[in-house]
Amino acid sequence: MNLSFLCAQTVATPKEKAISETSFATVCDVLLPPVGNKAPTPVQLNVYGKAAERFARIPANAQIYIHGSKLRFDLESKTYSLHGGIVTQVDPSFPILNTVILSGRCVKDIDQEDARAFKTTADGLMICNQTLSVNTGRNQADLFNFYAINSAEDKLNYAELLVNFTRKGTGLTIQGRLVTDSWIDKETKEKRAQTKIQLVSMTLAPKGNTESKPIQPQTTIASPTGVASLWGGKTAEDLAEPWGAQTGNALPDLPGYAMAAAGSDEDPPF
Numbered sequence: 230m231n232l233s234f235l236c237a238q239t240v241a242t243p244k245e246k247a248i249s250e251t252s253f254a255t256v257c258d259v260l261l262p263p264v265g266n267k268a269p270t271p272v273q274l275n276v277y278g279k280a281a282e283r284f285a286r287i288p289a290n291a292q293i294y295i296h297g298s299k300l301r302f303d304l305e306s307k308t309y310s311l312h313g314g315i316v317t318q319v320d321p322s323f324p325i326l327n328t329v330i331l332s333g334r335c336v337k338d339i340d341q342e343d344a345r346a347f348k349t350t351a352d353g354l355m356i357c358n359q360t361l362s363v364n365t366g367r368n369q370a371d372l373f374n375f376y377a378i379n380s381a382e383d384k385l386n387y388a389e390l391l392v393n394f395t396r397k398g399t400g401l402t403i404q405g406r407l408v409t410d411s412w413i414d415k416e417t418k419e420k421r422a423q424t425k426i427q428l429v430s431m432t433l434a435p436k437g438n439t440e441s442k443p444i445q446p447q448t449t450i451a452s453p454t455g456v457a458s459l460w461g462g463k464t465a466e467d468l469a470e471p472w473g474a475q476t477g478n479a480l481p482d483l484p485g486y487a488m489a490a491a492g493s494d495e496d497p498p499f
Contacts (some may be wrong), residue, residue, distance in 0.1 A: 233314070239259055239291050243285050255282075258273055307435065331373060341392060354378055359395055408425060
């Protein structure tokens with residue numbers, strides 16, 4: 230699974246881009262609003278088909294909602310991009326959404342001795358970094374870095390769960406949000422930024438057990454030799470008869486039925 234539901238702002242006017250000799254996409258750089266004290270997140274948005282035609286009419290600096298787009302990550306340029314989905318322009322009253330849902334497999338074991346993978350801060354926060362491999366088809370996959378940060382008082386400590394229950398090859402579905410950290414490099418004095426997925430919730434895939442016995446049915450249902458009749462054995466011709474003729478009862482005393490019985494041309498009041 231790879232789905233994104235995001236609000237963003239167009240940096241420029243969307244432009245058409247040729248993908249092949251017969252297919253085109255509408256492409257635009259967008260900025261996701263900052264989360265907390267984070268920086269805005271730059272993402273390239275690629276829209277296809279009829280949705281691309283509508284997207285091309287959206288102006289620069291417009292607020293948009295992106296529904297059901299797929300998130301991609303380029304390992305060489307370390308940039309994120311969105312592909313497909315439906316894009317619509319919204320007004321400032323529209324709620325800010327930042328939801329990414331990914332299913333895949335973890336690519337590493339968590340080394341608790343490596344501060345880049347797991348650490349506890351002086352403020353009592355526990356931070357764990359993991360990487361998820363998400364299939365993109367044709368025996369290819371994207372690698373998404375994500376992290377969990379929790380305090381000891383949190384009811385669900387996802388950082389601790391990642392350490393204890395994820396290993397290389399563990400199946401995992403995560404819900405997260407795209408966030409960007411920005412800082413000044415101490416050596417070069419240049420501004421740097423890094424975008425990651427901040428974990429909101431997760432679901433571990435069921436563990437496989439090769440020793441378990443196959444599930445056997447607990448009940449046996451006899452299979453009739455003929456096709457079972459529906460609607461009490463009535464045919465379409467029977468159902469076409471008036472209700473009273475089928476049941477032997479008078480028509481119910483309702484205005485709609487009375488008009489229908491009298492052959493009124495007026496429509497029933499319901």
